[in-house]
Amino acid sequence: MRRRFPWLSYLVVVAGALLTVVPFLDMVMTSFKGPGEAGTLPYRFLPKAFALSNYRAAIEQLDLPTLFRNSVVVTTVITVSVLLTSSLAGYALARLRFPGRDLVFRLVLSTMMFPPFLFLIPRFLILVHWPLAGGNDLLGRGGAGLTVSIVALAVPFLVNGFGIFLTRQFMLSLPDEVLEAARIDGAGEFTVWWRIVVPQTKPVLVTLGLLTFVDAWNEYIWALLVSTANPDLMTLPVGVQLLRDHVDPARTMPVVMAGLVLSVLPVLVLFLLLQKHYIRGVMLSGLK
Amino acid sequence: MVNVLTPRSPERAPDPLPGAPAGxxxxxxxxxxxxxxxxxxxxxxxxxxxxxxxxxxxxxxxxxxxxxxxxxxxxxxxxxxNFAALLADGSTFLVPVLTNTLLFALGTVALALTGSVVVATCVDRLRFQGLWRTLYFLPIVTTVVAVGNVWKYMYEPGGLANGVLNALGLGSVAFLQDPDTALPSVVVVQAWASLGSAILVLTAGLKSIPASYHEAAALDGAGPGTVFRRITLPLLRPSLLFVCVTQFLTGLQSFALITVMTRGGPGDATNVAALEMYRLAFDHGDWGTASAAAFVLFAVVLVVTLAQLRVFRRAGEDA
Structure with missing residues (x-):
């Protein structure tokens, strides 16, 4: 279609893009501001000098190595687990014939119907009352249960019904010949899965892995809950929020912003590097 | 919630394995x-x-x-x-908590939909597609803690939003402190954060409309406004509906942003059902009432989900 006013379109799109980007720029600019420079009138966008002291302060006040380690461990465990379980279950549902397959598939689909908030309370209570863990007795009394361990942060996200659905749909279209050739060569199903199916489904696994990684890194509510039970398990978002809530906001806003920049940066870099895969994932999963 | 609306690929049972051993x-x-x-x-x-x-x-x-x-x-x-306590006279759960939830979800849908329709129609067939997409997607990959705190800071008296208002000669607004402006202010942020994916879906929908339709209409003398109303919008309806429903469902359930920005305050001005459930459980230890609240909200979500499935089925029959 020929456009009569291309400049008008550009104007709208650029204005919208500015509206999207400016809050990020404000975050970065504030993270460089000196004491007394942020939150005072009149508002100034640019800092007087680009000082790195806020970043140093953020790293010291936040115990950044611990937060970073927790975030990395949890995100990695969740991503690996979702990829493995989705690929295994997806392969069984797509390429193996067994009684109950349709029932299991319907079960997987129905798990996507339940919103996460419904599980927040019971999952937390189940973890706290986990028998014989964290000082609990056989009936789950007396101790802190699984909340003593870092697995508590990962548990609700280890398996993902959507991930199983996605890999299964992708595996339906794998050519029979390749799998059959391997079977005739005497390969067991596990070997067929690991040596042939996993490499052949790399695109969908990259997409699923990236979606899972970003979500896990950014997750806030569950991590907040677990770290109120066990402060050693704080992740980056929870730690920065705690800093925000417990310091004098007028004076230390730049330190909080520096912490936010540091916590956002890894995922932002990953997104910029692999955004084609990520955007395809969002298309596949619908809206975020 | 992962949405259940993803266009389903046709179900196909795997063929029986050829060459499977017999007998x-x-x-x-x-x-x-x-x-x-x-x-x-x-x-x-x-x-x-x-x-x-x-x-x-x-x-x-x-x-x-x-x-x-x-x-x-x-x-x-x-x-x-527990359910009776939630729905009793004098309980805050129906009003304002549940009404806030609906307003929050509706407001988000209205804002995000309007914004994404405008941007998507403008960005369609523009140059630098990749750049625009990257920029509009930034909020989606950013943790809610960053989004919430940056906007909270922008809403402060010495923040960016009031800085702009003052520069335009307008007075400052106590966005998050004033009970009248708090909920709309949070709605703006939620809509801002979901704009990218809505644009993505609508752009894909626009691309699937053949250019010849527009050309034929233009040949018949239809102006750009008429083409948009008579051709683009009707053909975009499935994508629009999809954005509406998924945003609405997300809006009904989300409370992380509100937790970060206002914790439901001032008073109950921005308190929503999922946050109320969280506070009943983890601040007050009232597990029973909190679980009842969760199921009431789930019932609302379920009704919306089922209604949307019916609408989609009817839309599918029309097509």
Missing amino acids: HGRRRGRHRETVVAYLFLAPALLFFAVFLLLPLGFALLLSVSRWTGFDLGAIEPVGPD
Whole structure:
């Protein structure tokens, strides 16, 4: 279609893009501001000098190595687990014939119907009352249960019904010949899965892995809950929020912003590097 | 919630394996295949049993019980009392909490939909597609803690939003402190954060409309406004509906942003159902009422989901 006013379109799109980007720029600019420079009138966008002291302060006040380690461990465990379980279950549902397959598939689909908030309370209570863990007795009394361990942060996200659905749909279209050739060569199903199916489904696994990684890194509510039970398990978002809530906001806003920049940066870099895969994932999963 | 609206690819049962051994060996092969299949499914099924079905049953039990949260043997069934308490006169759950939830979801949909339709129609066939997409996607990959705090800071008296207002000669607004502006201010942020994915869906929808339709209409003398109203919008309806429903469902459930920005305040001005559930449970230890609140919200979500499935089915029959 020929456009009569291309400049008008550009104007709208650029204005919208500015509206999207400016809050990020404000975050970065504030993270460089000196004491007394942020939150005072009149508002100034640019800092007087680009000082790195806020970043140093953020790293010291936040115990950044611990937060970073927790975030990395949890995100990695969740991503690996979702990829493995989705690929295994997806392969069984797509390429193996067994009684109950349709029932299991319907079960997987129905798990996507339940919103996460419904599980927040019971999952937390189940973890706290986990028998014989964290000082609990056989009936789950007396101790802190699984909340003593870092697995508590990962548990609700280890398996993902959507991930199983996605890999299964992708595996339906794998050519029979390749799998059959391997079977005739005497390969067991596990070997067929690991040596042939996993490499052949790399695109969908990259997409699923990236979606899972970003979500896990950014997750806030569950991590907040677990770290109120066990402060050693704080992740980056929870730690920065705690800093925000417990310091004098007028004076230390730049330190909080520096912490936010540091916590956002890894995922932002990953997104910029692999955004084609990520955007395809969002298309596949619908809206975020 | 992962949405259940993803266009389903046609269901296809895998073909029987060609060249599978026949007769006795075949039956043994079958048996082995069943064992292997359930081994592959075991981790997922185990997870669903322990962390999906069990919690669901536990939540149901809690919603009709009174419990202090310590001894599992001390759960005391009280019937529908928790639900009655939520819906009783003088309870804040229906008004303002549930009404806030609906306003929050509706407001987000209205804003995000309007914004994304405008941007998507403008960005369609513009240059630098990749750049625009990257920029509009930034909020989606950013943790809610960053989004919430940056906007909270921008809303402060010395923040960017008031800085702009002052520069335009307008007075400052106490965005998050004033009960009248707090909810709209949070809605703006939620809509801002979801604009990218809405634009993505609508741009894809626009691309699927053949250019010849527009050309034919233009040849018949239709102006750009008429083309947009008579051709673009009707053909875009499935994408629009999809954005509407998924945003609405997300809006009904989300409370992380509000937790970060206002914690439901001032007063109950931005308190929503999921946040109320969280606070009843983890601030007050009222597990029973909190679980009842969760199921009331779930009922709302379910009604919307089922209504949307019907609408989509009818839309599918029209097409």
